Amino acid sequence: MAKAPQKEETPALDRIDLEILKLLQQNARATIKEIAAGVHLSTTPVHERIKRMEESGVIRQYVTLLNASKVGKGLMVICYVSLRQHSRHAGDKFIKSILEMNEVLECLTISGEFDFLLKVVAANMDEYYHFHVNKLSAIENVGNVQSVFVMGVIKQTHQLVF
Amino acid sequence: MAKAPQKEETPALDRIDLEILKLLQQNARATIKEIAAGVHLSTTPVHERIKRMEESGVIRQYVTLLNASKVGKGLMVICYVSLRQHSRHAGDKFIKSILEMNEVLECLTISGEFDFLLKVVAANMDEYYHFHVNKLSAIENVGNVQSVFVMGVIKQTHQLVF
DNA sequence: CTATTTTGCAGGAAAATTTCCTTTTCACCG
DNA sequence: CGGTGAAAAGGAAATTTTCCTGCAAAATAG
Numbered sequence: 510m511a512k513a514p515q516k517e518e519t520p521a522l523d524r525i526d527l528e529i530l531k532l533l534q535q536n537a538r539a540t541i542k543e544i545a546a547g548v549h550l551s552t553t554p555v556h557e558r559i560k561r562m563e564e565s566g567v568i569r570q571y572v573t574l575l576n577a578s579k580v581g582k583g584l585m586v587i588c589y590v591s592l593r594q595h596s597r598h599a600g601d602k603f604i605k606s607i608l609e610m611n612e613v614l615e616c617l618t619i620s621g622e623f624d625f626l627l628k629v630v631a632a633n634m635d636e637y638y639h640f641h642v643n644k645l646s647a648i649e650n651v652g653n654v655q656s657v658f659v660m661g662v663i664k665q666t667h668q669l670v671f
Numbered sequence: 672m673a674k675a676p677q678k679e680e681t682p683a684l685d686r687i688d689l690e691i692l693k694l695l696q697q698n699a700r701a702t703i704k705e706i707a708a709g710v711h712l713s714t715t716p717v718h719e720r721i722k723r724m725e726e727s728g729v730i731r732q733y734v735t736l737l738n739a740s741k742v743g744k745g746l747m748v749i750c751y752v753s754l755r756q757h758s759r760h761a762g763d764k765f766i767k768s769i770l771e772m773n774e775v776l777e778c779l780t781i782s783g784e785f786d787f788l789l790k791v792v793a794a795n796m797d798e799y800y801h802f803h804v805n806k807l808s809a810i811e812n813v814g815n816v817q818s819v820f821v822m823g824v825i826k827q828t829h830q831l832v833f
Numbered sequence: 834c835t836a837t838t839t840t841g842c843a844g845g846a847a848a849a850t851t852t853c854c855t856t857t858t859c860a861c862c863g
Numbered sequence: 864c865g866g867t868g869a870a871a872a873g874g875a876a877a878t879t880t881t882c883c884t885g886c887a888a889a890a891t892a893g
Contacts, residue, residue: 534734550842550843554841568735568736571736572736573695580831587779616827621819625825660780662777663770664775665777666776668734668776714851718852719870
């Protein structure tokens with residue numbers, strides 16, 4: 510009677526599905542035909558499998574990654590934030606503010622001394638300082654904030670390998 | 672005589688280019704036709720602009736984002752690493768190892784107490800422990816390692832807003 | 834063990850898209 | 864005021880997507 514503990518009853522991915530995902534992760538604009546050739550199938554089943562995985566939520570989004578410094582976002586900062594009080598209201602207010610800030614690419618709730626880790630991008634130090642003082646610290650209930658500057662990107666991928 | 676300080680002499684992006692990038696960032700599989708409609712141009716100039724931005728490196732990659740927990744990668748950990756010595760050789764060895772490890776999605780060199788910040792994904796705590804002990808700590812010259820566990824993802828985007 | 838249903842894939846055709854070529858438009862300059 | 868060059872529009876061929884039909888293998892039932 511008991512089913513496997515899955516959130517939305519994902520139909521389980523077979524080896525071919527994973528192979529398709531591998532190719533799509535590397536190139537979201539790959540044609541069905543190319544993918545089909547890669548997994549040794551015709552276009553039809555590949556198309557159906559992709560559609561199924563889009564609908565089941567396995568595939569979240571197709572995105573284009575840009576060269577940040579070439580579009581004027583050359584500075585990356587990891588930013589730690591703790592709130593002064595941890596009421597539901599304070600947390601919701603903070604989250605709402607963060608979601609609206611385009612400088613913040615990532616916000617994680619973490620274990621340890623701080624409550625949140627933010628990945629922030631800016632054009633330069635002036636812009637980051639403005640963000641820090643006038644936007645981030647201006648959110649009510651924000652307590653301690655600590656910035657760690659990213660000096661170099663060694664690796665940056667989204668490829669999940671199964 | 673002096674030029675703008677650009678790495679590879681990017682031809683400078685106009686308002687329409689940025690609008691195209693905005694749409695492509697949101698949906699890498701958008702058709703040229705859809706994008707053209709979005710920027711009120713015909714397909715031809717849009718196609719040319721995209722090709723130009725691909726070649727100039729402004730567009731880095733088209734990728735597909737997956738639902739990590741639906742493909743069995745439900746645990747995310749931020750991992751700080753410092754090396755015991757900071758010779759060129761030690762650093763290169765570490766970097767080489769990290770690039771080969773599929774669990775590591777991101778590796779940044781940072782200011783502060785630690786040398787590197789790693790974003791690591793794993794199926795569960797067992798798998799992460801195995802990574803920590805047998806893979807990460809096994810790299811020669813790795814000194815202090817500290818793990819911070821991600822309890823929740825508030826925001827995760829790649830959309831650079833200009 | 835055979836019949837039947839189901840599932841997944843191949844092949845083909847219509848619709849849509851990409852991509853290339855030619856023509857047109859517009860702005861700038863002589 | 865026409866010349867020149869850059870960028871966009873329009874059109875057409877090639878490619879791709881997407882849907883349909885049919886077939887084969889596996890699963891299920893009798």
